[in-house]
Amino acid sequence: MDIDVLGTLAVREHGVSITPTAPKPRQVLALLALNADQVVPFGTLTEELWGAEPPRSARPTLQTYILQLRELIGGALKRDDEAGRRSAKDVLMTVPGGYLLRSGEGASDVREFERLAGAGYRAMDAEDHPEATRRLREALALWTGSALADVQTGPHLEPQVKRLEESRLCVLDQRIEADLKLGRHRELLAELTVLVSKYPTHESLCGQYMLALHRSGRRGEALNVYQRLRTTLVRTLGLEPSAALAKLQRSILASGSVNAPATSSGLAGTSAARGLTPIG
Numbered sequence: 001m002d003i004d005v006l007g008t009l010a011v012r013e014h015g016v017s018i019t020p021t022a023p024k025p026r027q028v029l030a031l032l033a034l035n036a037d038q039v040v041p042f043g044t045l046t047e048e049l050w051g052a053e054p055p056r057s058a059r060p061t062l063q064t065y066i067l068q069l070r071e072l073i074g075g076a077l078k079r080d081d082e083a084g085r086r087s088a089k090d091v092l093m094t095v096p097g098g099y100l101l102r103s104g105e106g107a108s109d110v111r112e113f114e115r116l117a118g119a120g121y122r123a124m125d126a127e128d129h130p131e132a133t134r135r136l137r138e139a140l141a142l143w144t145g146s147a148l149a150d151v152q153t154g155p156h157l158e159p160q161v162k163r164l165e166e167s168r169l170c171v172l173d174q175r176i177e178a179d180l181k182l183g184r185h186r187e188l189l190a191e192l193t194v195l196v197s198k199y200p201t202h203e204s205l206c207g208q209y210m211l212a213l214h215r216s217g218r219r220g221e222a223l224n225v226y227q228r229l230r231t232t233l234v235r236t237l238g239l240e241p242s243a244a245l246a247k248l249q250r251s252i253l254a255s256g257s258v259n260a261p262a263t264s265s266g267l268a269g270t271s272a273a274r275g276l277t278p279i280g
Contacts, residue, residue, distance in 0.1 A: 001091070001106040003033045006113060006164070007144030009151050012106075013091065016076035018069065023152050024049060025065040030151045032069075032092070032101040034160050036108070041098040048154040066092065066099060109142045110164070116142075117171045124174055129181040136175035143168060173204050180208060185215040196225065200232050203245050214252050222252050 004010040009030050011019050020026050031048050032040055045062055046054045055061075070088035077086055093100045120135035147164040148157065172195075179188055192209040199205055206229045213222035226241070226249040233239045240246075 001036070001101075001103045002108070003036060003103060003106065004109045005030065005034060005148050006109045006142050006168075007146070008149050009033070013073055013076035014079060016079055018072040018076050020068060020072060022068075025068050026150075027152055027154065027157070028062070028065045029069055029101075030148055030153075031157055032099060034110075034157070036101050036103040039095055039098045039100050044156055045098070048156040051155065066094075113139050113142050113167075113171075117167070120171065120174060120178075124178060129178045133175055133178040133182065136171050136178065139171050140168070140175065169199075169202075173208075176205070176208050180211060185212040188212045189216060201229065201236065203229070203242055207245050207248050210248060210252065214255075219252060219255075223249065226252075 002010075002012045002015075009019055009026060010017065011029060011033050019029065027049060028045060031045060042059070042062070046058045049062070050058055070092050073091050074088040077088065077091070091102050093102065116135050116139035120132050120139060123129070123132035123135060147161045147168075151157070153161055176188060176192070188208070189212055192205065192212055195205050196202070196209050206225055210222040210225050213219075213225065226245070229245070230241050233241060241249075
């Protein structure tokens with residue numbers, strides 16, 4: 001079974017889509033797919049679909065959705081001669097306390113994203129910046145949109161989607177850092193202009209934008225980025241910029257050279273609790 005969630009939901013059994021079009025069964029499949037090969041309890045599924053106060057008909061309705069998914073799986077299995085010995089119940093299993101979706105040896109865009117991101121982070125630690133940017137770009141290329149962009153999310157899917165989006169932003173941050181290390185500051189300006197507009201309180205991205213502007217000979221604009229960030233942070237969160245970002249600003253103020261300061265590293269950890277919600 002191949003599972004894609006980094007964009008629209010797409011689940012395929014033997015190359016055949018088993019993704020339903022109806023919103024509720026789609027939501028059930030999304031939760032099962034994100035937790036493939038793990039038991040998803042009945043209670044978790046009902047809370048995802050109906051919240052803390054599910055209707056009295058929740059259990060039989062959920063069973064109907066599971067039946068609909070099994071019909072799709074069964075149709076996919078019939079198209080593959082080698083799969084004839086397996087039934088839909090072998091793929092979407094009823095187990096004590098809940099259901100389990102078996103992925104077999106299929107592909108998962110989340111697993112591949114995490115593998116490539118890990119390789120990119122290790123290359124960054126080893127200061128192999130060409131390899132880091134290559135691996136991190138490959139990881140980001142797996143995203144075709146927001147995670148589960150076409151799925152309604154409830155109290156269990158929502159935090160998982162948020163975790164994936166935060167992981168994506170961390171990989172993006174490190175890829176930009178690797179590109180800065182490689183001297184690609186002018187190439188990054190257009191991308192960073194868009195990102196800082198989308199994440200106006202994300203300090204690491206703002207620091208990278210400041211550095212790229214400064215290295216491109218646009219010192220005044222770099223300092224303006226800091227002032228806009230500070231105004232936004234104080235107005236919206238009641239916070240001053242981090243010490244690391246303030247240090248970068250002072251370095252730019254004190255420097256007449258476009259080659260200094262050398263890096264925006266040290267900022268990545270300052271934005272974990274800020275700026276992860278895009279504007280618009």
